[in-house]
Amino acid sequence: MNEKEFYSVIKLPATKRYEYFIKKVVDWEEVWGLYQDGWAMTKDDNGNLLIPFWPRKEFAQYCAIGEWEGYTPELIELDKFLNEWLPGIKKDGYKPSIFWNNYDSAVMEVEVLLQDLKRELDNY
Structure with a gap:
């Protein structure tokens, strides 16, 4: 990934x-x-x-950076994310924060994220 692509993606709105995220993690x-x-x-x-x-x-x-420096x-x-991480996160009462860019992220319910990932996987 070149620098121009990196910065164009990182500046997208959280929904985009x-x-x-959904497309690339499945890819x-x-x-x-x-x-x-x-x-x-x-x-x-x-x-x-x-x-x-x-x-x-x-x-x-x-x-x-900051708290994560x-x-x-x-x-x-x-596969591990789908079958172990997401069920564990749900059990522990946490929520996934998708694609933080040091400003905002898409905070999702585990079920929604799992459904979106499975739907994308069905395209392959």
């Missing part, structure tokens, strides 16, 4: 970044998180715990 069969002695987490305005995910290593690395991008295989 979410659509990009590449990978999801990225940030890790340092535990996975990066944050809270929404209501105090709900969120776990951020990105479609590419470069986007995750871009967000390893020193965190490194970690790969999660799509």
Whole structure:
């Protein structure tokens, strides 16, 4: 990915970044998180715990600043994300924060994210 493409994607509205996330994680069969002695987490305005995910290593690395300084991008295989991560997140009462860009993200219910990913997988 070149720099121009990177910055054009990172500046998209959260809903468009979410659509990009769905297509790209299915294409590449990978999801990225940030890790340092535990996975990066944050809270929404209501105090709900969120776990951020990105479609590419470069986007995750871009967000390893502030409270996540020193965190490194970690790969999660799509199959593991679908079958282990999302059920675990739901059980723990967390929500996925999709494609944070240091400004905003698409915060989704686990069921919606799972449904959207499965729908995209049906295209293959």
